[in-house]
Amino acid sequence: MNNLFLVIDATNKGSFSKLTRHRMPGALPFGAKYRLIDFALSNCKNSLVTNVAIFPYGNYRSLSDHIGSGDRWDLNRRKDGIFILPPKNLNLTYEDSISFQRMYEHLEYFVRSSQEYVLVSPANIVWNVDYNVILHHHLVQGADITEVLNASNERLRTFLLSKKTLLEYIEHFDSIKFRNLTEVFDYALGLRKTRYVFEEPSFIIDTPEALFRANMNLLDVQLKGQIFKQNRPIFSKETMSSPSRYGSKSFVKHSLVASGAVVNGSVFSSIIGRKATIHEGAHVHHSVVMNQCIIEKGATVEYAILDKETVVKAGAVVKGTLEHIFVSEKKQLVQTAEEITVLQLAVECVPFIKTGGLADVVGALSKELSKQGIQSIVMLPLFTKIKEKYQLFLELIAEQAILYDGVLRRASLYSYNDKQTMFYFIENFDFFERNNIYGYEDDGDRFAFFTKASLAFLDVLSKKPDIIHVHDWHLGLTPLLLKYSPNYSHIKTLLTIHNIEYQGIHSSDILRKVGLESLVYHGHQINYLETGLQHATRISTVSPTYRDELKYEYYSKNLVDLINRRDRDFYGILNGLTDQSNPKTDLSIQQRYEKSNVKSAKHKNKKFLQETMHLIVADDMFVIGMVGRIVEQKGFDIIFGAFDQMMQNDKIQFVLLGTGDAYYEQRLRQLEERYPGRVKMNLSFDATDPSFIYSGADVFLMPSRYEPCGTSQMIALKYGTIPIVRQTGGLNDTVEQYNPVTKKGNGFKFYNYDSRDLVFQIQNAYQYFAFQPEDWTRLVRNAMDASFSFETTATHYAELYRMM
């Protein structure tokens, strides 16, 4: 018997993209025959811990399937045993680690457990540890809380404390300022804290790259021996595969091969999972091939993680690199890399016309796709502004009469050849010869007509698209129209949501107008985005976190059911930065800089900013900057709530540039008056140069209520200005909380949409700025290291196209 019980934190989702679409990280296959959770559970058995609770998030079918009754780990007990404690409140979104709120949902479990001490540890660590040694350390040190680190000082998110202490946090989760044990350890005062360093190999696995590296480590015999010990075996679910079979043509070196595998090709430095088949003439190297994959004749796989049941067809080539591991999706079919043609339909695109970020994405994507060997075509309406600027370069390709609303309307197709990408424009006097892109009463008709016309012009394209990629609600009818088109119903569609708040709700009469009278439509209105989401082959949005958030009604509102229904076909791909500004080349700033001279340059730029803004000029001032639209979405409600408390620290200055909602602007003016010399609001878009703020501020504030992707925070990072953001959407995917132990992270973030949490992180950032200059230097350097190239974004889209 044992005085310790274990809480396995399986709430962390990591950033695995495809690998965790149908399972949680704890259920990820590892080491050819294991699942990550096997290590935590085997450590329990080997440490004689008999009371274990697993807190999973969302999709835990695969996990519970694997664990069963727990008898493989001797956890099927009369007293205690294994408990899977699912989330009760499904509206809680994902967090980095288990919150006290989440534990409170199962308070009874903690109260009822008879052991005095509890270890909280994630499900995704690969290690072979005796938990009692940690308990011993905790007791000898007389600590209140012990954190476990690995030999390279990485935090393992593993904490040991007494049940009594933990219960106090759980029971008061709604009145304390700590959400989880990491925060307690980092910020709580009056606790005796110790660290236990686990010297043997241990890997925390939260990205595909980490999964890859940990797998490769198993090929080191000595390291492998420290994880798979004879006297402390790792137990796993029993399966019935036959022993591994090698054919006479096999050539295998430096690899781990699980039972049931059939190898007839060549395999180097790879992990081959159960029942995987490597056919004659296939080459696999530096790859993790999971269960039941099939690598057909002559195929090549390198630097890849192939999820279960992936089939690499004969002759196909799968190539990743050490930095960018190729990851396949479960049951994916990888074909020979034929050239594919992708047509993007959008209403704005850089460099032709732009009102917002959408234009940047379409433009940058079309360019990058051509670089990656994809035939890239873009089709746009020929708006007046484009016509004026590009008339001389446009070539008339075809003319057609398009039947719309019972009337034949003339449409002309022009082309513009930009080296690799082919741009087409559709001219129509009635609908597109206007000064603005949006904002007309007949927007519904205009974009429906554009959709219909662009599909009609497919006939004249020399190269027919394999995939049509449409953006936002404007093109929402495309998948439906395509389905009913006589010649093109086989073309696959991808719909990208840039912001779900704009859905395009119009009269359902539009269906009649485009010629789909036969579709009986209930109701008077048609929702363009909803229609698109229903019929598109796949759907995507602009960041992985926003993708996850859209599963909750708070974010996706009326479309929540539909989004959840399409969950399997829904992807989150982070936008890269299209903005070319760079502190090294930015001519508008006082002193240009890069990583090597950032410190001195920032001083000068800060001084310049303070002078320009008529603020008190002092280097020890902590300048908080903000650039963007002044609307509710950007978090102004919590800024107002936090402002006075934040300004109590008289070393804080605040500079803003933006325009928007009159109500917010008025309140901002009042604040400016209240804090002379410390606050400057520039309330029109040309009031000052945003670069002054990016280069001169110390931190960049972005407490958005929601943020599909966001670009300002990426620019701020590039300028070495530390972002303080709310943990939502693209902000969560680009900003990593600074960790003083590992010295990793590039900013600060908070979870609750709450003034108190905002103030807490601002104070936290200030502590580093004012009192830990070394950490601050490190933060700035980390921030400037972050790269958000659009090339990576395009690679992800290209992978998605090829998968369709």
Place this chain on the structure above:
Amino acid sequence: MNHPIVAMILVGGKGTRLKELTKEIAKPAVSFGAKYRLIDFTLSSLTNSQLDVVGIVTQYEPYELMRYIGRGASWDLDTIDGGITFLTPYAKNGDVLWQKGTAHAVAQYFNFVKEHQARQVLILSGDQIYKMDYQNLVREHLLNNRQLTIAATEVPWNEAHRFGILDVDASSRVVGFEEKPKQPKHNLASMGIYLFNTEVLESLLQGANTAESIDFGQNVIPSAIYGGMNVGVYRFKGYWRDVGTIESLYEANMDMIDDQDFLGLNSSKNLPVYSKSLNLPPHIVLEDGEIKASIIADGCVIDGRVFHSTVGYSCIIKKNASVSRCVILPGCVIGEGAIIENAIVNHNVKVPDHFVFRPKQVTILDTIPQGGLVYE
């Protein structure tokens, strides 16, 4: 609980012909095909045929077998009202009831059959390699209203003398039986798999307790056939091998290597053959490892050459060692530069570095001979 069919697996024989391989373990616990034990095939067939009341009749070295099978969870046989029961010799009124022949063992435990109110009793043997859906046998039995059905398979004529050979008429009724005939007239061999109606078996076993020795092949089957009972045959097609000898065990291992689709083991569509998992990591092939046409179990470390061999779990093949046409049983270490050919290397044998063992005929390598390092 009423179970229409009770299965009894006879594992009593000493298996002396397997020599050192059975010196400490019962024959059905002998390893086969790198990761299996002989008994796996029978137990898996039972679970795949939805038969879950199983008596295992055993008397020699039962410990290893009992420990391996446990409650039968690995084969999904640990059901509440069925499951596996070990039927071992016991003392009654001061006499130790040592089992005298295969049928005697069944007679001793006839209460086991009665307790389950079985209508039929399936008699199986625990040391054969095959995969059978016993329900097909049962269907044929019931369809033809047999009192006894014998599973049989055609064997090569030159081997027929090793088996009990059946003489069958046009209606698949067995009319004659010859145990190990010197000059076989047919080649349809009894597989030692019998389905009896319970009352028929009970009557045939009358007096078994007093007889000197009573055996299915020798006594029970002939007296059923020649006693005018309705005895049918179930013709089995597919791989079947009785591994009673070193040679047949070795050949079955080689069959497994040569036939890519041996018993459908590598196909997920087939009924699986279950085996007890040992919590071993996957095997690893190191820089100098080279494996061709072989079968390797979990937990091995391969740094030498393996050709046309089966290698049991947790074996270590060191650098420059070479293993060809061998059956390496679990837990062996083949030392650096050692050369082993044509051998069955017994459990846990540690072959010293540079040891050479190349017999002309398949030989068991059990204890390492003292003296020189070369045996050819």
